[in-house]
Amino acid sequence: MSDEKTSLRERKKQLTYQAVSDAAIAMFLERGFDKVSVAEVAAAADISKPTLFRYFPSKEDLVLHRFSDHEDEAARVVSGRAPGETPLAALRRHFLDGLDRRDPVTGLCDHPAVLAFHRLLYGTPSLVARLYGYQGRSEKALARALGNGVPARLAAGQIVAVLRILAEENWRRIDAGESAEQVYGSAVASAELAFVQLRTGLEQVSR
Incomplete structure (x- = not known):
């Protein structure tokens, strides 16, 4: 795979990370962390629950993703x-x-x-x-x-x-x-x- 294709794939992956995390945090802020299920976050992000867990190993990681760059x-x-x-x-x-x-x-x-x-x-x-x-x-x-x-x-x-x-x-x-x-x-x-x-x-x- 060329460097250009690898870079594009990585950018898409990062965009997915950010979109799913943002959707989850919005729901957590509205209803509370413990009152929102991972299945609800996956549905809101239009991905399957197994796919979500491939990006975020735990529910907490949906929030702490914002710290990953730091x-x-x-x-x-x-x-x-x-x-x-x-x-x-x-x-x-x-x-x-x-x-x-x-x-x-x-x-x-x-x-x-x-x-x-x-x-x-x-x-x-x-x-x-x-x-x-x-x-x-x-x-x-x-x-x-x-x-x-x-x-x-x-x-x-x-x-x-x-x-x-x-x-x-x-x-x-x-x-x-x-x-x-x-x-x-x-x-x-x-x-x-x-x-x-x-x-x-x-x-x-x-x-």
């Missing part, structure tokens, strides 16, 4: 950093840029559709549990980018945890009623503090 994001930032830039400096730069762009992954986004999605995600225990699997894979990818070995694994675990906590805190405040603009300044300050702690260790908070 699973190895930290690893890609480290691998693609500028010459002379440290991994931590690259990750700091990337996260601050995400805050500035109101990237939903940073938790600092108050667009109604993003708020609804986050409420669905964090309000559904099975989705939260599945999200930890995503974070574990993100940690492993980052450890590989850092060089593997115990030091790299320890660093990756700390970094992924910090990014998660920063995003959750931003999301918590926005969900409580603050706007992204109101949270932005303290979100930047918290991120700066977090990266200082990553760089210098925990001595300053264990005194």
